[in-house]
Amino acid sequence: MPDDEIVAVYDERGCVVGAAPRTEVYERGLWHASAGVLVRSTDGSRVYVHRRTTTKSVFAGMHDVLAGGVVDAGEDPRQTASRELAEELGIVADVTGDPVVGRWTGRSGAATVRCHLFAYEVRHDGPMHHQPSEIADGWWWSDVEVLAHLHDPAWPFVPDTRVIVPALLQVGGQRY
Numbered sequence: 001m002p003d004d005e006i007v008a009v010y011d012e013r014g015c016v017v018g019a020a021p022r023t024e025v026y027e028r029g030l031w032h033a034s035a036g037v038l039v040r041s042t043d044g045s046r047v048y049v050h051r052r053t054t055t056k057s058v059f060a061g062m063h064d065v066l067a068g069g070v071v072d073a074g075e076d077p078r079q080t081a082s083r084e085l086a087e088e089l090g091i092v093a094d095v096t097g098d099p100v101v102g103r104w105t106g107r108s109g110a111a112t113v114r115c116h117l118f119a120y121e122v123r124h125d126g127p128m129h130h131q132p133s134e135i136a137d138g139w140w141w142s143d144v145e146v147l148a149h150l151h152d153p154a155w156p157f158v159p160d161t162r163v164i165v166p167a168l169l170q171v172g173g174q175r176y
Helices: 022-028 077-089 143-150 159-168
Strands: 006-010 016-021 031-040 047-052 066-070 100-108 111-123 135-141
Touching: 006 022, 016 022, 022 111, 031 077, 031 159, 047 077, 047 143, 066 077, 066 159, 077 111, 077 135, 100 159, 111 159, 135 143, 143 159
Parallel strands: 031 111
Antiparallel strands: 006 016, 006 031, 031 047, 031 066, 047 135, 100 111
């Protein structure tokens, strides 16, 4: 795998216990962490949605609302979120505030994936500069549109996003 970077390995409780190559983490189903950023328009009315490239190693071609990735060895989730936001969408911003935190266990292809999730939010109206190897397309949706698609099991959405993003959405002044 060309991007076989060394990622932080976590235990089930969410504590860093070591590091390993990404391929080993996926092959052995080791706990790891990912951090992502929901990009909301500055007026708060829209969320940036994107479709992953078909060449991604996990969840290829699926839709997502978090610019993010795995936590590398030596990084904390906030650093990962800021780094991934700049890499994937070209937005340079220090991610602040407390993250929404979750856990997800599922499958990607034949591998079991166990991941601690950290989601942050930033306000930005664009422009977006997609990283060609990561993002194929992007557009804006309202929270209502995002929530409707998250609730549609047939919609090809990144599965860990389905777990954590509802807590970042607002519909009728309420968070979900």
